[in-house]
Amino acid sequence: MSEENTVYATQSEQYEAMISRQPNLAHVINEIRPFNNLDVLDLGAGSGRLSTVLAPAAKSLICSDISSSMLDILEHKLTNENQTTNWKTVVCDHRKLPIPDSSIDLVVSGWSICYLANTYESDWKENLDLIMAELERVLKPNGSIIIFETMGTGYDTPNPPEFLTSYFSLLEEKYGFQSRWIRVDYTFDSVEAAVEHTEFFFGEEVVEKIRQHQWATVPECAGIWWKQI
Numbered sequence: 365m366s367e368e369n370t371v372y373a374t375q376s377e378q379y380e381a382m383i384s385r386q387p388n389l390a391h392v393i394n395e396i397r398p399f400n401n402l403d404v405l406d407l408g409a410g411s412g413r414l415s416t417v418l419a420p421a422a423k424s425l426i427c428s429d430i431s432s433s434m435l436d437i438l439e440h441k442l443t444n445e446n447q448t449t450n451w452k453t454v455v456c457d458h459r460k461l462p463i464p465d466s467s468i469d470l471v472v473s474g475w476s477i478c479y480l481a482n483t484y485e486s487d488w489k490e491n492l493d494l495i496m497a498e499l500e501r502v503l504k505p506n507g508s509i510i511i512f513e514t515m516g517t518g519y520d521t522p523n524p525p526e527f528l529t530s531y532f533s534l535l536e537e538k539y540g541f542q543s544r545w546i547r548v549d550y551t552f553d554s555v556e557a558a559v560e561h562t563e564f565f566f567g568e569e570v571v572e573k574i575r576q577h578q579w580a581t582v583p584e585c586a587g588i589w590w591k592q593i
């Protein structure tokens with residue numbers, strides 16, 4: 365298991381406490397593809413940041429992830445907070461989805477494809493090809509894909525990590541995605557809370573910046589890529 369995936373297996377509660385301080389992205393998704401009454405797949409759903417906003421309006425929702433520990437949190441949130449029954453979880457890898465052909469109107473994927481498509485992975489291009497082929501297979505004609513990825517934590521304008529820039533270029537040049545970026549800042553109650561909730565995930569570099577700038581609000585940028593097939 366990679367170091368990042370260990371975080372999702374063992375520190376899922378801490379991850380959820382951190383990302384719950386970021387903005388709700390329902391309006392961003394809705395602007396690109398209104399999801400009311402659609403069959404939706406949240407690919408790499410994690411603890412449910414996107415699933416919890418999709419579930420109330422979607423016709424059906426599949427929440428897939430490789431981490432059952434993250435999906436446990438998602439299940440708890442969807443059962444107790446949303447009280448919807450139109451969803452199910454599935455533990456699987458992005459490259460092999462146990463989902464029927466032509467069954468999904470909208471795939472949304474937040475901060476997840478990057479784990480297979482970053483240039484530290486020797487097979488990153490093949491991984492991206494496999495993922496895109498799976499998404500095209502499960503999508504209905506005119507289906508849509510919306511992908512969110514980081515453009516830098518601790519930056520107020522895009523500053524994507526170098527190991528992701530080739531992946532981002534291929535999304536546009538090879539797979540025909542359009543793109544834009546937004547701010548997805550974390551809003552904490554204090555500088556100390558910002559340090560406490562982010563250190564386990566982002567490490568010393570971001571924590572130093574938080575202390576230096578005395579940030580209770582930690583700036584972050586996200587890229588959004590979307591296309592209709």
Ligand SMILES: C[S@@+](CC[C@H](N)C(=O)[O-])C[C@H]1O[C@@H](n2cnc3c(N)ncnc32)[C@H](O)[C@@H]1O
Pocket residue numbers: 369372383407408409410411412413414428429430431434456457458459473474475476477479480
């Ligand atoms: C940064 S979290 C994002 C979770 C959620 N989408 C969100 O917006 O908060 C990344 C998620 O991708 C999942 N993941 C990483 N590699 C994966 C793979 N190969 N197949 C499926 N899920 C994967 C992790 O388990 C984790 O839940």
